[in-house]
Amino acid sequence: MPRVAILATGGTIAGQKQADNASALSYESGKLSAKDLISAVPGLEKLATLNAEQIASVGSQDMNDKIWFSLAKKIKSLADSKGADGVVITHGTDTLEETAFFLSCVLDPSVPVVLTGAMRPASALSADGPANLFEAVKVAADARSKNKGVMVVLNDTVHSPVWVTKTDTTNVATFQSGYSGPMGYVDAADLHYTQTSASQKPFTLPLPEGDALPRVEIIYSHSNMDDQLIKSAVSNGTRGIVLAGVGDGNTSATALKALEAARKDGVVVVRASRVQNGAVKRNVEVNDDQSGFVVSPGLNPAKARVLTQLLIANKITAPDKVQQAFDAATGNAKE
Numbered sequence: 517m518p519r520v521a522i523l524a525t526g527g528t529i530a531g532q533k534q535a536d537n538a539s540a541l542s543y544e545s546g547k548l549s550a551k552d553l554i555s556a557v558p559g560l561e562k563l564a565t566l567n568a569e570q571i572a573s574v575g576s577q578d579m580n581d582k583i584w585f586s587l588a589k590k591i592k593s594l595a596d597s598k599g600a601d602g603v604v605i606t607h608g609t610d611t612l613e614e615t616a617f618f619l620s621c622v623l624d625p626s627v628p629v630v631l632t633g634a635m636r637p638a639s640a641l642s643a644d645g646p647a648n649l650f651e652a653v654k655v656a657a658d659a660r661s662k663n664k665g666v667m668v669v670l671n672d673t674v675h676s677p678v679w680v681t682k683t684d685t686t687n688v689a690t691f692q693s694g695y696s697g698p699m700g701y702v703d704a705a706d707l708h709y710t711q712t713s714a715s716q717k718p719f720t721l722p723l724p725e726g727d728a729l730p731r732v733e734i735i736y737s738h739s740n741m742d743d744q745l746i747k748s749a750v751s752n753g754t755r756g757i758v759l760a761g762v763g764d765g766n767t768s769a770t771a772l773k774a775l776e777a778a779r780k781d782g783v784v785v786v787r788a789s790r791v792q793n794g795a796v797k798r799n800v801e802v803n804d805d806q807s808g809f810v811v812s813p814g815l816n817p818a819k820a821r822v823l824t825q826l827l828i829a830n831k832i833t834a835p836d837k838v839q840q841a842f843d844a845a846t847g848n849a850k851e
C-alpha cells in the first residue's frame with residue numbers, strides 16, 4: 517500500500533454549521549480535525565496507509581508565512597526520510613492557490629503534494645469535501661504522480677499550481693486553469709493525466725532562513741488611478757510591488773511615474789494583470805526595458821507576489837534575473 521501523509525490546515529473542508537446561524541450558508545471553518553475528516557470518507561483507508569497531522573486550524577484568509585514554512589519543512593523531512601509516497605494538504609479555498617504555488621517553488625517535485633479543500637462545509641447538503649479528499653488521496657497515492665510535484669485537486673479535476681485559480685465565490689466548480697487547461701481528471705474509479713508536463717517547473721528555489729518572507733504589496737489598478745498607494749507602499753518599506761494592472765498590466769501615467777520612482781529606490785516592480793487570463797507582454801505600451809520593470813507571463817497578482825517575495829528572499833532582485841525566473845516559472849523561458 518502507498519503511504520500518504522495528510523496535513524490538515526483548516527478551511528471549509530473542516531467547516532461546520534454554527535449552532536444558531538442566521539443564513540443557510542454560514543458556518544465556521546477549521547472546526548473538524550484531520551481525523552474527523554478521514555473518518556467521514558468511506559474507503560479512504562483502502563487507497564493508502566494514512567498518517568494524519570494537524571498543522572493548523574485556520575480559514576485560509578488567515579494563512580501566513582509561518583504555516584507555509586512549517587508545511588514546507590514537514591514535507592521536506594518526509595521526502596528526505598522517505599516517510600511518505602505522497603502528501604495531501606487540506607486547506608481553505610480562498611488562498612489555496614497561493615499556498616500551492618509557494619510550495620511548488622520550494623519543494624523538490626519527487627513526492628507528489630496534493631492540495632484540496634471544499635466549497636461546502638461538512639454539515640451542508642451534498643458536501644463536496646469527502647469526494648475531494650478521496651480524489652486527492654487517490655492522486656497522491658498513484659505511482660504516475662511521482663515527480664509531478666505540487667497539484668490542486670477539487671471537483672474531479674487535477675490542476676497545476678501555476679495556472680489554477682478560484683473563479684467563483686460559491687460554486688463547487690470554482691477552480692479553473694483557464695490559460696493552460698487542467699493537468700488531468702480524477703474520479704472514484706480512475707485518474708487520467710491529460711497533460712503530462714504541465715506542473716514540472718524548471719527550478720526549485722531554496723527555502724529562505726527564518727519563517728517570514730519580505731514585504732511585497734499588490735496594487736490594484738483602475739480608472740482615475742493616482743500614485744498615493746504606490747508612494748505609501750514605498751514609504752512603508754515595501755521591497756516589491758506587483759501591479760494588478762488593467763489589460764496588459766497597465767496603469768495611469770501618474771501611477772507609472774510613481775512605479776518608475778519606486779524602481780529607482782530599489783523596489784522590484786512586476787506588472788501583472790487584473791484580467792483573469794493571458795500573459796502580460798514586455799514593452800507593450802509601457803517601456804519595461806527603460807523603466808526596469810518585470811512582466812508576469814500569466815502568474816496572477818497573488819502568485820506573482822509570492823514569486824517576487826521568494827526571489828527577493830534569495831537575493832534575486834535584478835530585473836533581468838527576476839524576469840528570467842517569471843518566464844521559467846510559467847514555461848515561457850526564452851531559450
Ligand SMILES: NC(=O)CC[C@H](N)C(=O)O
Pocket residue numbers: 526527528529545574575576577607608609610611633634635636
Ligand atoms: N470554501 C472555503 O474553503 C472558504 C472558507 C475560508 N474562507 C477559507 O478559505 O478557508
